[in-house]
Every structure is written in structure tokens, then in C-alpha cells.
Amino acid sequence: AQKITQTQPGMFVQEKEAVTLDCTYDTSDPSYGLFWYKQPSSGEMIFLIYQGSYDQQNATEGRYSLNFQKARKSANLVISASQLGDSAMYFCAMREGPNSGYALNFGKGTSLLVTP
Amino acid sequence: GAVVSQHPSWVICKSGTSVKIECRSLDFQATTMFWYRQFPKQSLMLMATSNEGSKATYEQGVEKDKFLINHASLTLSTLTVTSAHPEDSSFYICSARDREHLGYTFGSGTRLTVV
Numbered sequence: 001a002q003k004i005t006q007t008q009p010g011m012f013v014q015e016k017e018a019v020t021l022d023c024t025y026d027t028s029d030p031s032y033g034l035f036w037y038k039q040p041s042s043g044e045m046i047f048l049i050y051q052g053s054y055d056q057q058n059a060t061e062g063r064y065s066l067n068f069q070k071a072r073k074s075a076n077l078v079i080s081a082s083q084l085g086d087s088a089m090y091f092c093a094m095r096e097g098p099n100s101g102y103a104l105n106f107g108k109g110t111s112l113l114v115t116p
Numbered sequence: 117g118a119v120v121s122q123h124p125s126w127v128i129c130k131s132g133t134s135v136k137i138e139c140r141s142l143d144f145q146a147t148t149m150f151w152y153r154q155f156p157k158q159s160l161m162l163m164a165t166s167n168e169g170s171k172a173t174y175e176q177g178v179e180k181d182k183f184l185i186n187h188a189s190l191t192l193s194t195l196t197v198t199s200a201h202p203e204d205s206s207f208y209i210c211s212a213r214d215r216e217h218l219g220y221t222f223g224s225g226t227r228l229t230v231v
Contacts, residue, residue, distance in 0.1 A: 035220075042224075043154075043207055043209070043224070043225040043227070044222065044224050044225065045160075045209065045211075045222040045225075047219075047220070091159065091160070095220075101148070101165040101173060102148065102213060103150050103162050103165055104150070104160075104162075104211065104220060105162070106159045106160045106161075107159060108158070108159045109158075109159055
């Protein structure tokens with residue numbers, strides 16, 4: 001079963017606008033972590049933001065914020081004031097506990113295109 | 117910050133030959149290394165997890181005799197694709213985790229093309 005679901009294969013946003021990338025997850029582990037990564041065409045994985053399952057506040061990192069709704073098992077990424085350089089693939093990932101070896105499980109990704 | 121150096125960044129090899137990909141943690145001890153494969157326009161799929169000094173744990177469907185993983189030291193892990201075939205052509209990327217910081221540091225990836 002898919003543990004991380006990203007339902008938006010592609011998204012468009014105009015420069016300077018905000019955009020929300022959706023992510024839902026499935027786990028029975030009470031302790032888990034949620035990550036968002038950006039992957040430009042070069043292939044490198046750029047860490048954006050992290051949310052722990054016990055964190056009370058939504059994570060924020062500059063223009064990135066994570067809308068964490070634990071009961072709904074969603075961890076949407078919000079990018080404010082989009083820039084042309086934000087065009088890339090975005091992956092949501094989850095880290096579960098020791099039984100999974102702490103590996104990151106990735107969603108299928110969302111391709112974001114920022115237009116002028 | 118933490119850096120993982122992955123080499124080579126790209127390689128073209130003939131069918132039937134073997135290719136070794138290295139990942140070195142430059143300023144931290146990588147107690148765990150994860151190896152992923154990514155086909156074009158797809159997600160990162162976990163191939164195996166290796167802990168320093170232990171045998172790697174392979175995901176279902178990944179042939180351990182074909183994808184040899186060695187993690188002999190806390191700063192070096194290697195993935196060897198043996199008897200490579202065109203269907204092994206993919207983007208391979210490593211991710212290191214250290215016990216102290218518990219974060220994940222990715223290598224820059226290796227684009228393998230088997231002809």
C-alpha cells in the first residue's frame with residue numbers, strides 16, 4: 001500500500017503567488033517524521049522542511065511552511081511568493097520508526113512550474 | 117553542513133560489465149546508508165539499507181547478488197551493479213544518516229546508462 005500519496009502530478013503557479021502541494025500519508029507508527037524535498041533537473045535532493053509527529057506547531061522555513069493536519073494525516077507544503085527558481089519536482093517523504101530501518105519513503109512527486 | 121560526495125556523477129557502460137558507485141560522508145559518520153533508484157519522471161525507490169559493518173537489508177524485488185552493497189567504514193559505502201543490463205539504466209542516489217543528528221544527507225546522484 002502506498003504510504004505517501006501526492007495526488008498532483010503537475011502544478012502551475014504564477015510568479016509571486018502562493019502554491020500548496022498536497023501530501024497525505026499512512027502509518028500506524030505513533031512516532032514519525034515528514035519531509036519535503038525539492039529535486040531540480042540536476043537530480044540533487046534539496047531538503048526543504050521537516051515536521052515531527054509530536055510537533056505541536058506547523059513547521060516553517062523561510063518561504064516554506066508545512067500545513068500539518070495530524071487527524072487527517074496530511075502534510076501539505078505551502079510555498080509563498082513563488083519564484084521562477086522554484087520550478088522543480090517536489091517530493092513528500094515519511095520516516096517511520098525502527099521497524100522500517102528509518103528509511104525515507106517517498107511519494108510520487110509533484111512537478112511545479114512557476115510562470116512569469 | 118553535512119556533505120555526502122557521490123561518484124561518479126554519470127557513467128556509461130557496456131552491457132555485461134560492472135559499475136561501482138561510491139558515497140563518502142565528508143564530515144560526519146554515516147552509520148546508516150540508504151540506496152535509492154529513480155527512473156525518469158518517477159519517485160525514489162528504496163533499494164537497500166546498510167549499517168556500517170553489517171550486511172545490507174534489501175527491499176523486496178531487489179536482487180542482492182546483482183546490486184552489491186558494501187559499508188565497511190563509517191565514511192564510505194559502495195553500490196556495485198554487476199553484469200549491468202540496459203534495464204539497469206537509472207539514476208542512483210545514496211542518503212546517509214548519522215546517529216548524532218538523525219537527519220538525512222543525500223549524495224548528488226549517479227546517472228547510469230548501460231548500452
